[in-house]
Amino acid sequence: MSDVPDPKAPPNPEPGSGPDPNSAPEPGSSPGQPDETAADNKAGSWGAALLTTFTTVFLAELGDKTQLAALLLAAQSGRPAIVFVGASLALISSSLVGVLLGRWLAKVLPPQQLERLAGLLMVGLGLWLGRQAVLNLAPLPDGLPLG
């Protein structure tokens, strides 16, 4: 066996790097979704969804208790690479759980109701995050029963 790459190999070995409808029998994707055919003019919205999710989750995750746990483990063990791999695998798993849960909810709930619930949840999360950040930026004086 040699290390020379096979010249007959397809030039696009990465799955999902191109919208090829013939060679994409993803087991998880539901068949009969019409937006598979309109992949070209929706490429922008794919990137937008990626960017929105990335920004939202990244900003929300900074200073989170998971990060604190990872920091603690990294500091205790003195082996940050292993801590990083373990934490990354766990976070990817948890984001997969979240995405699957969201898709399941989208199946069982009518879209309007789901959007309203999601909106209320987002507003609640925003208020809670904002309160936390404001309290950290400008701590209340002692004695106030709000902490």
Added chain:
Amino acid sequence: MDLALLTSTYATVFLAELGDKTQLAIVTISGTSPRPLAVFLGSSLALVLASLLGAAAGGSLSTVIPTNSLQLAASLGFLIIGIRLIVRSGPIKGSGEPTDL
């Protein structure tokens, strides 16, 4: 590879993340977006990058990044997304709507 450290990190972080606000946000975005793969990739990248920053900083992340200001920006983003979703879902019909926020 230190397998014990790897699995203990995995278990700690996974359990800490279950039901966390970040995961709730992912559920929300995934439920209302027709692009679950993009949501999965985006959230995974964000979480891995955040944990890379955490592991690299080793305890002094708030001296490198203004985490509180960024979280304030994140909360504004959450509010905007949430209000947009509520507006998009239309007027509230009936009276059985849970409004206990």
